[in-house]
Amino acid sequence: xxxxxxxxxxxxxxxxxxxxxxxxxxxxxxxxxxxxxxxxxxxxxxxxxxxxxxxxxxxxxxxxxxxxxxxxxxxxxxxxxxxxxxxxxxxxxxxxxxxxxxxxxxxxxxxxxxxxxxxxxxxxxxxxxxxxxxxxxxxxxxxxxxxxxxxxxxxxxxxxxxxxxxxxxxxxxxxxxxxxxxxxxxxxxxxxxxxxxxxxxxxxxxxxxxxxxxxxxxxxxxxxxxxxxxxxxxxxxxxxxxxxxxxxxxxxxxxxxxxxxxxxxxxxxxxxxxxxxxxxxxxxxxxxxxxxxxxxxxxxxxxxxxxxxxxxxxxxxxxxxxxxxxxxxxxxxxxxxxxxxxxxxxxxxxxxxxxxxxxxxxxxxxxxxxxxxxxxxxxxxxxxxxxxxxxxxxxxxxxxxxxxxxxxxxxxxxxxxxxxxxxxxxxxxxxxxxxxxx
Amino acid sequence: xxxxxxxxxxxxxxxxxxxxxxxxxxxxxxxxxxxxxxxxxxxxxxxxxxxxxxxxxxxxxxxxxxxxxxxxxxxxxxxxxxxxxxxxxxxxxxxxxxxxxxxxxxxxxxxxxxxxxxxxxxxxxxxxxxxxxxxxxxxxxxxxxxxxxxxxxxxxxxxxxxxxxxxxxxxxxxxxxxxxxxxxxxxxxxxxxxxxxxxxxxxxxxxxxxxxxxxxxxxxxxxxxxxxxxxxxxxxxxxxxxxxxxxxxxxxxxxxxxxxxxxxxxxxxxxxxxxxxxxxxxxxxxxxxxxxxxxxxxxxxxxxxxxxxxxxxxxxxxxxxxxxxxxxxxxxxxxxxxxxxxxxxxxxxxxxxxxxxxxxxxxxxxxxxxxxxxxxxxxxxxxxxxxxxxxxxxxxxxxxxxxxxxx
Numbered sequence: 001x002x003x004x005x006x007x008x009x010x011x012x013x014x015x016x017x018x019x020x021x022x023x024x025x026x027x028x029x030x031x032x033x034x035x036x037x038x039x040x041x042x043x044x045x046x047x048x049x050x051x052x053x054x055x056x057x058x059x060x061x062x063x064x065x066x067x068x069x070x071x072x073x074x075x076x077x078x079x080x081x082x083x084x085x086x087x088x089x090x091x092x093x094x095x096x097x098x099x100x101x102x103x104x105x106x107x108x109x110x111x112x113x114x115x116x117x118x119x120x121x122x123x124x125x126x127x128x129x130x131x132x133x134x135x136x137x138x139x140x141x142x143x144x145x146x147x148x149x150x151x152x153x154x155x156x157x158x159x160x161x162x163x164x165x166x167x168x169x170x171x172x173x174x175x176x177x178x179x180x181x182x183x184x185x186x187x188x189x190x191x192x193x194x195x196x197x198x199x200x201x202x203x204x205x206x207x208x209x210x211x212x213x214x215x216x217x218x219x220x221x222x223x224x225x226x227x228x229x230x231x232x233x234x235x236x237x238x239x240x241x242x243x244x245x246x247x248x249x250x251x252x253x254x255x256x257x258x259x260x261x262x263x264x265x266x267x268x269x270x271x272x273x274x275x276x277x278x279x280x281x282x283x284x285x286x287x288x289x290x291x292x293x294x295x296x297x298x299x300x301x302x303x304x305x306x307x308x309x310x311x312x313x314x315x316x317x318x319x320x321x322x323x324x325x326x327x328x329x330x331x332x333x334x335x336x337x338x339x340x341x342x343x344x345x346x347x348x349x350x351x352x353x354x355x356x357x358x359x360x361x362x363x364x365x366x367x368x369x370x371x372x373x374x375x376x377x378x379x380x381x382x383x384x385x386x387x388x389x390x391x392x393x394x395x396x397x398x399x400x401x402x403x404x405x406x407x408x409x410x411x412x413x414x415x416x417x418x419x420x421x422x423x424x425x426x427x428x429x430x431x432x433x434x435x436x437x438x
Numbered sequence: 439x440x441x442x443x444x445x446x447x448x449x450x451x452x453x454x455x456x457x458x459x460x461x462x463x464x465x466x467x468x469x470x471x472x473x474x475x476x477x478x479x480x481x482x483x484x485x486x487x488x489x490x491x492x493x494x495x496x497x498x499x500x501x502x503x504x505x506x507x508x509x510x511x512x513x514x515x516x517x518x519x520x521x522x523x524x525x526x527x528x529x530x531x532x533x534x535x536x537x538x539x540x541x542x543x544x545x546x547x548x549x550x551x552x553x554x555x556x557x558x559x560x561x562x563x564x565x566x567x568x569x570x571x572x573x574x575x576x577x578x579x580x581x582x583x584x585x586x587x588x589x590x591x592x593x594x595x596x597x598x599x600x601x602x603x604x605x606x607x608x609x610x611x612x613x614x615x616x617x618x619x620x621x622x623x624x625x626x627x628x629x630x631x632x633x634x635x636x637x638x639x640x641x642x643x644x645x646x647x648x649x650x651x652x653x654x655x656x657x658x659x660x661x662x663x664x665x666x667x668x669x670x671x672x673x674x675x676x677x678x679x680x681x682x683x684x685x686x687x688x689x690x691x692x693x694x695x696x697x698x699x700x701x702x703x704x705x706x707x708x709x710x711x712x713x714x715x716x717x718x719x720x721x722x723x724x725x726x727x728x729x730x731x732x733x734x735x736x737x738x739x740x741x742x743x744x745x746x747x748x749x750x751x752x753x754x755x756x757x758x759x760x761x762x763x764x765x766x767x768x769x770x771x772x773x774x775x776x777x778x779x780x781x782x783x784x785x786x787x788x789x790x791x792x793x794x795x796x797x798x799x800x801x802x803x804x805x806x807x808x809x810x811x812x813x814x815x816x817x818x819x820x821x822x823x824x825x826x827x828x829x830x831x832x833x834x835x836x837x838x839x840x841x842x843x844x845x
Contacts, residue, residue, distance in 0.1 A: 333454065
C-alpha cells in the first residue's frame, strides 16, 4: 500500500513541477543553511578529548585579589611561577603539568641552511600521557629528565620529516638557540581542536606544536613565554628574570588529572588550604578564591566558541523555520487543490487514516528531494565557509557521514512536520460536499 | 477599492492568510537583525587605524645565535633597511595597529593611583615613527633622536615623556589641555605629554580593547630583545619590489636571523584583511542568508497567490462579467496582499524587537535601531507587492466567459 502511495505522490508532484520545485528548493536551502553553520558550530564547540575531558582539571588561584583597582572576582586565567611551582611540588593529583608556549629558533646542523622558527611548549613529562599525545617513534622523556633539567626534546612528525626525512630520529640531536637537545620521541599527528590545553594564547585554534622541552630546562635558560603575560602589580615583570619569577605576573598553564569525584573534591580542598596558607603567610591579603574547572567547563568559561558562530547558527535555524512555514503554505495549496480527488477516494471507501498516510508519503518524498538538494548545497556551503571564516576554523568544518545523515534526517523530519497540518486538512475533506459541488 | 469584500474573502482562507503573514513576520524579524549585524560589522571593520596603510610594510625579525647585546644589531638593521631602494623611512617597535598582539597598561594622573584613569596601548617609538607611519601631530612635537634610550625586555618602562593620541588626551584631560601635563605610565615617576597625535589605533580589534581602541601612547624607547617588528614606509608603487628586496638585504647583512615564511613580510593591506577576516566573513554569510531568505519568501507568496488565483477563476470570471475591469481585478489582489503584508509586518516588528532584546542579553549585542525595523517593513511590503504582481496580472487576464464554464 505504501508503495502505491509513493507512486500516487510522484504522479501528483509531477503534475505541478513549478510548485514542487519551489518546495524542494525552499527545503533544500533551509536545510543547507542550517547544516552549513551547524558544521562550523560542531567543529568549534566539540569536545577535543572526549574520553578524558571530565578528568582533566584546570586549577585557578586568585593571586591578584582586588589590588591596584582590579574589580573582577574571577581569579586570573593563568598562574604565576610561585603558585605553579608550589602545586607541582605538592604533587596532589594523579598527574599534573605546567606549561608555557615557546618559540625558539632552530639552527640547522648544515651551516649553509637558514635558521627556522619553531613553536611549541616547555612542559613536564606528564603532559604527553595526560593529553594522550600519540607517538610515532620513542616516547615522552622520563620524569627524571624534569628533575635533572635535562636537554631533551620531543618533536612532531612534520618537523621530523623536514629535519630527518621522516626517519626514526630518537637519540639524535637538534640545536635550539645554540643549545643541543637529545630527541626523546617523535609525536604522530596531534592537534586537538579547540586547543583546550592552551586556549589563553591564540584563542584556542592554532597550528600544531612542533617541539616540547622540559619546563625546568627552559626556566634555567631564562626562556620567555611566547604567549600572553599579564601583570597586575606596579612592579610589572621586575628588572631581572629572577624578579620575574617572583612577581605576580601570570603566564603559566596548569593542568591536573583527577580521575574520580573524590579526587576532585580532595584537590579542591587542597587548593583552598593552599590559598588559606598564602593568606596566613601574608602573601594574599584576601580570602581564598580558587576555581577548579574541567575541560568543557573551561572552554565554556573562556568563551572559545566565537559568538558570531552562535549567532549565525541561530539565524540559520530561523531561516529553516521560515522555509518550513513556506512549505506548509505550499503543501496546503497543493493538497487543497485536490479536494475533489480526496472526496472521490473517501466516497469509494478510503478511511481518513489512509488519506493521511497517502499525503504524508507525498510530503516525505518532497522531503527526500529537498534533503538531496540540501546535501549538495551543504557541501557547497562547507566549501564556501573557507572563504568566509578564518582558515583555522574553516579547516575543521567538513562533510562526514554523520553530517550527511543528519542533513537528510532534518530535511525529511522537517518536511513531515510541515505536512502535518495540510495533511490533517486534506483528511477532513467532506466527501459529500465535494461530490455535490461537482 | 472596497476593503470589506477582501477581508471577507480572506476569512475563507484563514490558514493560507495566516501562513503568508507569519512568513512575512519571521522574515522581517530575521532580516532586520541580520542587516543590523552586517552594519555593525562593516562599521567595525572600516574603522580607521590612523596610519598610512597603503605605503606601509611590516617585517617580523628574530635574531638567533647571538646572546646579550641586540642594540648594535637593531641599529645596523635599521640602517640597512633605510638604504633599500624604494624605502622612505623605517623604525623598529614592539607592535603595530591591527596586529592583534601588544602591550596594554593603565594610566594614572596621580602617583600610585588606585585604579587607572584610562587604559592605553604602549608603542615603542623613536624620532622616525611619526614620519614613517604618516601619523599627524595636532599639538606639541615629535621625539628627538637624542631622546631615545634603550630598554631591555624585562624592565619597567619609565618614560620621561610620551606622545599620546587625541582620544587618550581627552580622556585624561577633558578640557583639551593635556599638552605639557603629566601622566603616570610607571606608578611612581610622571611622564610629560610632549605631543598629541590625531589618531593611532591600538593593536587589538576584538572585544578586549573595545573600550580603548583609539587610546595609544608612544614611549621613546628602543626595545632591546631578540625579536622585533620593523615598519617600513615604501614609495608609491614600490611595495612589491621592497617586499622582495628588504628581507634579502637583511639576510645579506646578517644571516643569523629568522623572518617567518608565512607572515614575516606583510603589507598593511594584508594585516588589515587578517585582522578583520572574521568580521568580513560574518557580514558576507549574513548577507547571503538575507538574500536567500527574501527570495524564498517572495517565491512562497508567488506560489500561494498563484494557487488562489487558480482556485478563484470562476469568481473572477463572474466579477468580470458583471463589469469589473482588468484594473479592478489587479488591484484586488494587490490590496489583498497589502492587507496580509501589513498584518505580517506588524507582527514582524514585534518579533524583530523581541529577537533583538533576547540577543542583547544572550550575546551582548547592541540595541536595534528602529530605522532598520521601519526600512525592513517597507522593503517587505514592496517585496510582497512585487511577488504578487505576476499572479495578479494573470488573474486580470481571466476572461469573463469563465463565469459560464463549470469547473
